[in-house]
Amino acid sequence: MESRAMRDYIRDFSLDSCAHGNQGYSRVLLQLFGFTGHGKSSFINSCKYVVDDEPYVAHAKVAEYKKKPETMIRNAYKLTETITLVDNRGFRIMDKYEFGEIYLQLGNFLPLGREVKWQENFGDMLKLLESERCDQSSDFIVPVLVYSADYPVTDKNYMKDIIMAARDITGVFPTVVFTHELSEHQPKVWESFRQMGVKNSFSLENYTAEDTKKTRGKHETILKCLQEIIKDVEFRMLEERDAIGERIDRKKLLLEYAHKREMEKQKEEMEKPLGKIKKQETEKQEKQEKGDCILL
Template identity: 65%
Template sequence: MESQAMRDYIRQYTLDGGPHGHQGYSKVLLQLFGYTGHGKSSLINTWKCVVDDGPYVAHAKVAGSEEKPETMIRRDYPLTDHILVVDNRGCVKMNKYEIGAIYAQLGNFMALNEEVKWQVGYSDTIDAVLNSDVLDQSHFIVPVLVYSANTVPTNPEEIKEILKAARDITGLFPTVVLTHECSEHLSKVKEIFRRMEVKNLHSLENYTGEDHKKTRGKHETILRCLQEIIKDVEFRMLEKLDPMNEKIERKRFLLEYAHKRELEKLQEKDKGKGVCIIL
């Protein structure tokens, strides 16, 4: 019965239930981001399987490896009538250009169901911000970092900075979902993320095309993770919010990040020439 209660809560959730109503938001947008091959697409298939309470279906194509991402197009998948899950393009190296693209995706400045190309300069960011005015900006954005427990982070400070930026962009500290729960590195990876002050930390094992035998324990773990994410949305909606102002703040963040990145690029270029620039 516990699984059914969690499933019903997820299926029935709407943004209208708070004291201020939907406040101008149309749907909840669960934005999955992170490295390629860490399980974002598999998590979507897993969530769909347990929420629909039906057979496993590979709705989102899964990457063959971390170096060969399957997701090049930023796709959205309906989880319920009021909740969408977005499979954002993942990063391989997490360099400044890829990180900039992550922020643009999280801010909803890139169109859904179109190919994501890494930004190469300040002008690309300007274009993304300007073109975003024709995109649907009415979603309540929820950042979800998907990270494989098979990979022990070697750059925790960089990941922590990205998590902080995701919070600044969306207003919510990201939920971190650790995939490959059976990994021998799980305890170590969990401790590293706890040191990053991550409060919403979940570990689970995705269903896959090779292994989708349903178990009660696995189902409940997956549903509990999703239920806690939705509860964060519900709690945030108790506040008086302003979607239009949030859009402006997201634009400001992205432009400031791009400007800073461009200055660093010029500094590195001039440093190579032996020129000192005071900014």
């Protein structure tokens, strides 16, 4: 009965029924992001399986575990009339350019249904943002970080930077979904994220094409995760909001980020020749001093 009640709550949720109505939002966009191969696509399929209450279907294409990722296109999957899941392209390494691309996806500045290509420089990111004209201010964005418990966190600072950037861009602190909860590393991974300030997190095992047997544990964890996300949306909708203004602020923040990174890159490029010249001068001086020592 508890599972059915949670499922009905998720299915029936409408932005129109919030305290101040929809305030210009037409849907809730759950932005799934994280490393490639950590289970974003599988989580989408699991959510659809649990909420639709129909035979399992692999809506989002899933690569073999720990193999080449399948998601290159930023695809959207409708969960209910109000909630849409977005399978963003995952990142491979903690790279500044990939960070920029992740932020563009989270900010909803890249079109759905198209291939995501990593930017080669921040100048391209600036151009993309400046020329972007698509109005997607009606999307209430909720970031959801999917992280496999099979992978211990090796660099907490970078991961925390991503989490905090996601919060700044969307205005919502990310919910974290730990996949492969039976992994021996799960306790350490959970503790690492707790130290980063993550409070809203869920550990689970995804349903797969090879394992569709329904269990109360899996169902209730997935439903609880979705329910808590919706409750947070309802809480935030208690405030009077400006959907268009928020999108403008997101764009301004990303433009500032891209401009700052481009300036840093140009500075690094300018310092390279200077560093080379300085190195050559140092080597020349060392040779001269060595020659003087020989003469003595």
